[in-house]
Amino acid sequence: MEKVEKYIKYHGLLCPNVMCSEDSLKRFEGFNMRDDDVIAITYPKSGTVWMQEILSLILSGGDFTTVHTIPNWYRAPWLNSVPAALVLENKPSPRAMVCHMPYHLMPPSFFSSQAKVVIYLARNPKDVLVSSFYFHQMANFLDDPGTFDEFLEKFLAGEVFYGKWTDHVKSWRNNDLGDRILFVTYEEMIKDLRGVLKRFLDFLGREMTEESMDQVVSHCTFSQMKNNAMSNLSMVPRDVMDHEKSSFLRKGIVGDWKNHFSPDQEKKFNTAIKQEMEGINAEFPWDK
Numbered sequence: 059m060e061k062v063e064k065y066i067k068y069h070g071l072l073c074p075n076v077m078c079s080e081d082s083l084k085r086f087e088g089f090n091m092r093d094d095d096v097i098a099i100t101y102p103k104s105g106t107v108w109m110q111e112i113l114s115l116i117l118s119g120g121d122f123t124t125v126h127t128i129p130n131w132y133r134a135p136w137l138n139s140v141p142a143a144l145v146l147e148n149k150p151s152p153r154a155m156v157c158h159m160p161y162h163l164m165p166p167s168f169f170s171s172q173a174k175v176v177i178y179l180a181r182n183p184k185d186v187l188v189s190s191f192y193f194h195q196m197a198n199f200l201d202d203p204g205t206f207d208e209f210l211e212k213f214l215a216g217e218v219f220y221g222k223w224t225d226h227v228k229s230w231r232n233n234d235l236g237d238r239i240l241f242v243t244y245e246e247m248i249k250d251l252r253g254v255l256k257r258f259l260d261f262l263g264r265e266m267t268e269e270s271m272d273q274v275v276s277h278c279t280f281s282q283m284k285n286n287a288m289s290n291l292s293m294v295p296r297d298v299m300d301h302e303k304s305s306f307l308r309k310g311i312v313g314d315w316k317n318h319f320s321p322d323q324e325k326k327f328n329t330a331i332k333q334e335m336e337g338i339n340a341e342f343p344w345d346k
């Protein structure tokens with residue numbers, strides 16, 4: 059594994075040093091998945107912390123104690139990050155975790171069991187780009203994004219953490235996981251969080267009272283999570299994430315790209331993404 063300034067390269071993917079080390083990536087490869095593990099897969103800036111919150115509450119059966127007392131990175135750790143494998147090893151089942159890796163780089167134990175439950179959360183890449191642009195300004199462990207135009211070029215070239223958006227989405231869409239995977243979009247969650255929560259519960263074979271569902275939806279709104287120190291990453295030291303520059307939970311809306319893209323940038327971006335997504339067997343709400 060090659061070290062490149064702020065990153066460690068894992069099979070060509072840029073993984074931030076602050077999250078990943080040679081040791082954490084080796085542990086990731088040898089990770090022992092359990093049959094009842096629940097994994098949410100995301101490309102960065104697609105709503106990972108949102109999934110951490112919802113999964114924590116689903117697996118606790120609507121008990122809010124942990125979401126008010128334990129930071130999200132302990133509740134539902136990033137699988138390939140520094141303390142994750144150790145934290146997870148000692149956790150009782152069922153365990154929730156999140157991961158930014160593409161499909162083909164998942165550890166062998168992920169493939170050897172039939173029981174892994176995976177939720178793939180996708181988001182309009184133009185909104186991902188905008189979110190990532192601000193994240194690169196506040197996260198000192200990432201490269202300076204430069205101008206929006208420069209960052210757009212880097213994003214399209216995949217010279218950003220966890221590589222190209224199109225490669226990530228394609229890798230998870232073209233899989234043979236059958237009914238072990240559920241596809242959801244950020245846009246669907248914004249539109250109807252309760253409906254999506256119900257889909258999660260059905261998919262995971264879990265039940266929740268109507269009242270608990272209402273409470274979970276209310277707790278997982280953007281404003282609630284933004285004010286919850288256990289969910290908003292405000293406890294991360296300032297030299298790692300500078301919340302004065304931009305909040306981690308920044309805007310939490312659909313379509314902020316319209317405030318950032320020029321017509322030329324939009325055209326260029328759409329053409330590049332469309333070309334690379336050709337032939338993919340999926341419909342996304344932002345394409346309609």
Ligand code: A3P
Binds near residue numbers: 104105
């Ligand atoms: P914005 O920067 O557009 O606001 P990730 O966790 O994958 O890094 O994604 C972060 C993005 O998800 C941020 O987008 C953040 O605001 C958004 N997000 C997190 N929790 C949310 C919630 N409860 N409702 C809406 N958006 C949320």
